[in-house]
Amino acid sequence: MPAFLERSPPSRWHALNPLTKLIFATVTAMVGLIIGGLVGPLILVAVAVVLPASVAGVLGRLVRTSVLVSLPIAISTLLINVFFFPGGQEVLLRLGPVVATREGVGFALEILARILTISGAITLFYLTTRPSELVLDLERRGVSPRVAFVANASVQTVPAMLERASNIVAAQRARGLDTEGSLVRRIRGLLPVVAPVVLGSIVEVEERTLALEARGFTRPGRRALLWFPGDSAGQRAARWLLVSAVPAAALAAAYGLLAWLP
Amino acid sequence: MACSPGFHETCGDTVLSLRGVSYRYAGATDPAIRDVDLTMQDGELLGIVGASEAGKSTLCLVAAGLAPRTIRGSLSGTVHLDGDDAASLQMHELAARIGICFQRPWTQLSGVCETVFEEVAFGPMNLGAPRDETLARTEEALTALAITDLAPRDPARLSGGQMQLVAICGLLAMGPAHLVLDEPTAQLDPAGTRLVADALAQLAASGASILIAEQKTDLLAALCSRIIVLQAGRVIRDGPTVEVLTDPELPRQGVPETSAGRLRRLATEAGIATELLDQALD
Amino acid sequence: MALVGQNGSGKSTLVRHLNGLLRPTEGRVWVDGVDAAGRTVAQLARLVGSVFQDPDRQIFAGSVRAEVEFGPRNLGLTGAQLRAAVAEALAAVGLDGQEDANPFDLGDTRRKLLALASVLAMGTPVLIMDEPTTGQDARGMGLVRAVIAAAHAAGKTIIAVSHDMNFVAGDFDRIVVLGAGRVILDGAPEEVFAEEQWPLLASTFLEPPLAARVGARLGLGSTPADAALIRALADRGQQFDGKGAKPPHQPT
Numbered sequence: 001m002p003a004f005l006e007r008s009p010p011s012r013w014h015a016l017n018p019l020t021k022l023i024f025a026t027v028t029a030m031v032g033l034i035i036g037g038l039v040g041p042l043i044l045v046a047v048a049v050v051l052p053a054s055v056a057g058v059l060g061r062l063v064r065t066s067v068l069v070s071l072p073i074a075i076s077t078l079l080i081n082v083f084f085f086p087g088g089q090e091v092l093l094r095l096g097p098v099v100a101t102r103e104g105v106g107f108a109l110e111i112l113a114r115i116l117t118i119s120g121a122i123t124l125f126y127l128t129t130r131p132s133e134l135v136l137d138l139e140r141r142g143v144s145p146r147v148a149f150v151a152n153a154s155v156q157t158v159p160a161m162l163e164r165a166s167n168i169v170a171a172q173r174a175r176g177l178d179t180e181g182s183l184v185r186r187i188r189g190l191l192p193v194v195a196p197v198v199l200g201s202i203v204e205v206e207e208r209t210l211a212l213e214a215r216g217f218t219r220p221g222r223r224a225l226l227w228f229p230g231d232s233a234g235q236r237a238a239r240w241l242l243v244s245a246v247p248a249a250a251l252a253a254a255y256g257l258l259a260w261l262p
Numbered sequence: 263m264a265c266s267p268g269f270h271e272t273c274g275d276t277v278l279s280l281r282g283v284s285y286r287y288a289g290a291t292d293p294a295i296r297d298v299d300l301t302m303q304d305g306e307l308l309g310i311v312g313a314s315e316a317g318k319s320t321l322c323l324v325a326a327g328l329a330p331r332t333i334r335g336s337l338s339g340t341v342h343l344d345g346d347d348a349a350s351l352q353m354h355e356l357a358a359r360i361g362i363c364f365q366r367p368w369t370q371l372s373g374v375c376e377t378v379f380e381e382v383a384f385g386p387m388n389l390g391a392p393r394d395e396t397l398a399r400t401e402e403a404l405t406a407l408a409i410t411d412l413a414p415r416d417p418a419r420l421s422g423g424q425m426q427l428v429a430i431c432g433l434l435a436m437g438p439a440h441l442v443l444d445e446p447t448a449q450l451d452p453a454g455t456r457l458v459a460d461a462l463a464q465l466a467a468s469g470a471s472i473l474i475a476e477q478k479t480d481l482l483a484a485l486c487s488r489i490i491v492l493q494a495g496r497v498i499r500d501g502p503t504v505e506v507l508t509d510p511e512l513p514r515q516g517v518p519e520t521s522a523g524r525l526r527r528l529a530t531e532a533g534i535a536t537e538l539l540d541q542a543l544d
Numbered sequence: 545m546a547l548v549g550q551n552g553s554g555k556s557t558l559v560r561h562l563n564g565l566l567r568p569t570e571g572r573v574w575v576d577g578v579d580a581a582g583r584t585v586a587q588l589a590r591l592v593g594s595v596f597q598d599p600d601r602q603i604f605a606g607s608v609r610a611e612v613e614f615g616p617r618n619l620g621l622t623g624a625q626l627r628a629a630v631a632e633a634l635a636a637v638g639l640d641g642q643e644d645a646n647p648f649d650l651g652d653t654r655r656k657l658l659a660l661a662s663v664l665a666m667g668t669p670v671l672i673m674d675e676p677t678t679g680q681d682a683r684g685m686g687l688v689r690a691v692i693a694a695a696h697a698a699g700k701t702i703i704a705v706s707h708d709m710n711f712v713a714g715d716f717d718r719i720v721v722l723g724a725g726r727v728i729l730d731g732a733p734e735e736v737f738a739e740e741q742w743p744l745l746a747s748t749f750l751e752p753p754l755a756a757r758v759g760a761r762l763g764l765g766s767t768p769a770d771a772a773l774i775r776a777l778a779d780r781g782q783q784f785d786g787k788g789a790k791p792p793h794q795p796t
Contacts, residue, residue: 001397002413002414004377004379004414005377005379005380132376145388149372149374152373152374153372153373156373156374160373204369207364207369207370208369209332210328210333210362210364211364211369211370211429212372213328213331213332213353213357214326214328214357214360214361214362214433215357215372215384215385215388215432215433216354216357216358216385216388216436217388218354219353219354219357219388219389219390221390223387223388223390224387224391224396225387226380226383226387226396226397
């Protein structure tokens with residue numbers, strides 16, 4: 001097999017099987033939600049997000065991306081809960097009719113911690129796994145090649161569609177489409193932009209379908225893949241362990257075993 | 263007859279046979295092609311010319327079995343590939359026997375392959391070939407079109423002409439008995455057209471059977487031994503290239519003259535002897 | 545004027561500066577004596593009509609009529625004037641009678657003509673066409689050439705980006721050759737396609753038209769267009785003693 005097809009992962013974390021990384025991210029997010037509190041999720045973030053991220057060498061990017069993505073939710077949550085937490089007693093700050101309470105701040109911080117856990121876990125997965133490798137792994141495990149293709153193709157479609165859209169806007173502006181006028185005019189100007197994107201995509205889908213059929217896409221059954229991500233007994237065991245952590249955490253929370261965590 | 267690399271042995275000499283074929287698209291009132299009789303022999307290069315909407319694309323789709331199968335419509339008459347009725351074959355069986363290439367290079371790429379090598383391997387993989395066979399066929403096809411140096415490149419970043427070569431290569435890797443090409447150079451610049459034309463000439467020289475529809479009569483003049491003229495869905499001319507392309511009726515039938523032909527005609531109309539011209543045109 | 549050069553030489557980038565879609569990082573663009581920098585794209589659209597290469601990146605309406613009306617309507621045309629502009633444009637591209645057709649029921653080549661009509665109807669003094677002959681059949685090609693000739697006769701400025709050398713050599717009086725983002729040649733077809741320039745043309749992957757090559761081979765000087773070659777042959781023929789020459793007859 002040609003050398004350039006051998007994938008060489010940049011770190012040991014990257015080299016893990018995509019399914020392992022997917023389950024790891026999902027479990028981290030779910031456990032973070034379940035255990036609640038402030039310290040629990042923060043410990044989880046340190047162990048299950050920061051640590052693997054530094055092993056993988058993506059810590060910097062992860063912090064930037066994760067913070068950027070969660071910033072809107074974080075700000076709105078903070079504002080709502082700090083000032084409008086029901087049952088808040090200890091007043092910290094008074095701004096006219098609006099009151100910031102200590103309980104509100106506490107609650108807001110807990111929510112923030114959960115948001116951090118979830119977004120950190122998802123970003124870690126996204127930064128260390130190529131979608132095509134995940135899809136290949138799934139196909140190896142039995143997912144139909146046609147479903148796998150759709151999954152892969154959907155990811156690729158977005159940049160192509162964006163490029164089309166910008167081209168279309170240019171063409172319509174050249175015909176006098178007003179993109180700088182009043183709101184009403186701009187809304188009216190949406191159809192000449194959206195319609196070609198949709199219509200053109202439909203035409204393109206027809207042609208793509210023909211081309212795919214001409215390359216044997218419709219043959220039922222599996223394919224012999226040129227390459228797929230490796231797996232190991234150790235990772236299989238780890239995946240089962242991880243999955244079982246979710247009900248375990250749920251039980252622990254239900255029985256109040258975690259009440260000692262602030 | 264010797265087999266060209268990547269091409270199957272064909273049983274008998276007639277690789278494609280259409281008899282009394284008419285095809286009407288779903289929702290259309292008139293058939294796009296009518297009463298077409300066409301046979302193609304092994305190793306033959308057949309060109310199709312005609313005005314746009316004369317039925318060239320329809321003929322290509324019918325010859326490749328994609329109509330009426332994927333394109334909804336009704337077909338009358340019979341289509342035989344190597345003696346087998348096309349209607350009796352499954353779509354992927356047809357895909358293995360005929361490779362069809364379309365006008366727009368970028369819609370023919372799978373869109374999921376990160377290297378040209380995987381793109382070319384897409385076809386054989388879909389057909390269920392074992393890993394070693396896929397690798398072998400891909401390497402063969404890349405060598406046949408001399409694009410092995412493109413193998414590690416991202417297919418989405420190639421020029422139009424290169425993309426078309428990759429598309430044709432991907433078809434070759436499936437080992438078809440013959441190729442159908444529907445205006446493969448229509449969207450290409452001269453450099454791309456030259457790339458594709460040279461590749462087709464190479465394939466032709468190695469004994470491939472090729473059916474090619476084109477507006478560029480210059481290209482067909484250099485490549486094909488036989489030309490068919492379509493007008494309003496009917497075959498109005500079927501004969502050797504030289505005869506058909508020098509027919510003075512051709513422009514009226516919507517077919518552009520070859521560059522050389524046009525020069526000769528203009529010279530004759532202006533009353534100039536064509537000997538000098540012929541010398542220079544050789 | 546024709547703008548030629550390999551893919552990636554900057555042709556499309558250049559023409560997008562002419563109606564304000566792109567703004568220069570250096571230098572200035574003047575349209576009709578006015579600096580384009582002070583004008584929006586919508587304002588420049590009154591002066592410069594631009595037909596893009598792919599009609600499917602422009603067509604949005606459910607009928608041919610609505611599609612062609614879009615441009616002139618944006619420029620403020622209404623009522624009888626609008627109807628007249630649309631009718632004229634459709635007739636010029638041979639689509640009169642198809643006003644109620646759905647654009648996607650037309651074939652590829654006729655859709656391309658529709659895109660041309662919808663910019664023609666805007667009546668701009670400058671008309672830019674990006675690859676007008678690509679993918680066209682003989683009839684479409686004839687229509688495009690007729691449109692260019694008519695617009696030129698009416699005093700409009702035509703700028704065509706093309707890679708069809710026969711087309712540019714025969715129908716244009718000025719050819720600008722781009723290579724790697726720079727202008728490498730600028731002049732009449734006879735100058736641009738003269739034999740001395742062939743290596744320069746080759747550097748941007750362009751080949752001179754057949755008439756030019758034949759003319760060079762026969763030592764007739766620079767004959768880029770068919771007509772020029774025939775004239776040169778006729779002149780050469782005058783020098784012989786009528787050997788084989790027949791009296792000229794009217795072309796059919």
